[in-house]
Amino acid sequence: MEEQVSEVSTDTVPSVALRGVTKRFGDFVAVDDLDLDIGQGEFFTLLGPSGCGKTTTLRMIAGFEEPNEGEVRIDGTDVAGLPAHRRPTNTVFQSYALFPHLSVKDNVAYGLKRKGVAKGEVDRRVQEELERVGLWGEANRRPNQLSGGQQQRVALARAVVNLPKVLLLDEPLGALDLKLRKSLQVELKRIQQEIGITFVYVTHDQEEALTMSDRIAVMNRGIVEQVAPPVEIYERPTTTFVAGFIGVSNLMPGTVRSLHGEKAEVELEAGITVEADSNGLATGERCHAVVRPEKLYVSTAGNGSAPAGNTQSVDGVVASSVYLGTATQLVVELKGDARMTVLCPNTDEAERQSLPGGGADVQLSWTPEHIHLVRESGTERATADHEAIGRARQEEASA
Numbered sequence: 001m002e003e004q005v006s007e008v009s010t011d012t013v014p015s016v017a018l019r020g021v022t023k024r025f026g027d028f029v030a031v032d033d034l035d036l037d038i039g040q041g042e043f044f045t046l047l048g049p050s051g052c053g054k055t056t057t058l059r060m061i062a063g064f065e066e067p068n069e070g071e072v073r074i075d076g077t078d079v080a081g082l083p084a085h086r087r088p089t090n091t092v093f094q095s096y097a098l099f100p101h102l103s104v105k106d107n108v109a110y111g112l113k114r115k116g117v118a119k120g121e122v123d124r125r126v127q128e129e130l131e132r133v134g135l136w137g138e139a140n141r142r143p144n145q146l147s148g149g150q151q152q153r154v155a156l157a158r159a160v161v162n163l164p165k166v167l168l169l170d171e172p173l174g175a176l177d178l179k180l181r182k183s184l185q186v187e188l189k190r191i192q193q194e195i196g197i198t199f200v201y202v203t204h205d206q207e208e209a210l211t212m213s214d215r216i217a218v219m220n221r222g223i224v225e226q227v228a229p230p231v232e233i234y235e236r237p238t239t240t241f242v243a244g245f246i247g248v249s250n251l252m253p254g255t256v257r258s259l260h261g262e263k264a265e266v267e268l269e270a271g272i273t274v275e276a277d278s279n280g281l282a283t284g285e286r287c288h289a290v291v292r293p294e295k296l297y298v299s300t301a302g303n304g305s306a307p308a309g310n311t312q313s314v315d316g317v318v319a320s321s322v323y324l325g326t327a328t329q330l331v332v333e334l335k336g337d338a339r340m341t342v343l344c345p346n347t348d349e350a351e352r353q354s355l356p357g358g359g360a361d362v363q364l365s366w367t368p369e370h371i372h373l374v375r376e377s378g379t380e381r382a383t384a385d386h387e388a389i390g391r392a393r394q395e396e397a398s399a
């Protein structure tokens, strides 16, 4: 692994590379043998539930934690032992951590002044960054005279003004209300594209990750389950965990019966056999087939009204129907205990009125390109154990 890194030419050196990185707290493994390459200027997100190890990963890049094993490289340089303030990184936290007694301008200027940058240069760069985040007009205010969203923008300007090679962001929008969070997501993405530096972003919010990222690493219990661009993570999840964490987990359990080139024939417990990309599965292996809710078409059993092209279908019974405004959500129970969520857009009132209600026998259909096979991620029980052990360790550590 190490050799691979040294062999790559300079223009393809990853901005951040993790090689076999493991972090243990006592005997609890918070991050387990992680390999990641984050590209230059990439908006890269670590996404996963509480306790999956994303903050610990970020802290190892920042230099607030050292790995027990493995290597962290920034721009090709091994940063082992280098303290946080000597790394070419800056971190933006959820708590803005501004100096309350300093003005907005002085908060942003702080790092540059400490480095001994000339006054003219400090003034120019501070103004540039405050204009970028739309707060030059508030430059002389104190942090407590600003809203939460404004304070977070000051924190961002204060980090960016130091021209880090990599900006690390740990749930920076977590303390803000939903509307503000959404507008700052767009703003953060714009700023990242404008300044072109690498952003490594930690969040547990799947929508936030899908909106902002070039690529997402979905983490679960200290490991990365999938790294891919947002569309791929959503449309082609590779594990049951990723399928369930991103969006609704419409999982139909089954077993691979045979392989034909890239395709697998899978017998589903719902009573049908489907063909789909094998996704590396082997004959005899247990797996799940996923179809996203908006890709399913529901029709009353026996009326044969499915759109042309929906060549795969399965029978079920409607368990519930809920009006959501823009769509109606049906939950359909299949043979073998699978429950499928279907989203039917409310574009036509007559069509909405004719949707089958609770207890109706229905057929769900889809086009073959919308079914994907995923492998098991490990049991829910193991995930719960992992989180409980982690919490206990943290309590021990802070006691």
Ligand code: ATP
Binding pocket: 025, 030, 048, 049, 050, 051, 052, 053, 054, 055, 056, 057, 204, 386, 387, 389, 390, 391, 392, 393, 394, 395, 397
């Ligand atoms: P969250 O979104 O809740 O912050 P996370 O995915 O960022 O979750 P981490 O903070 O990386 O998770 O923690 C990963 C695991 O390691 C957790 O189970 C946590 O309890 C444990 N852990 C983190 N820091 C310590 C510590 N200093 N001592 C002991 N255990 C720790």
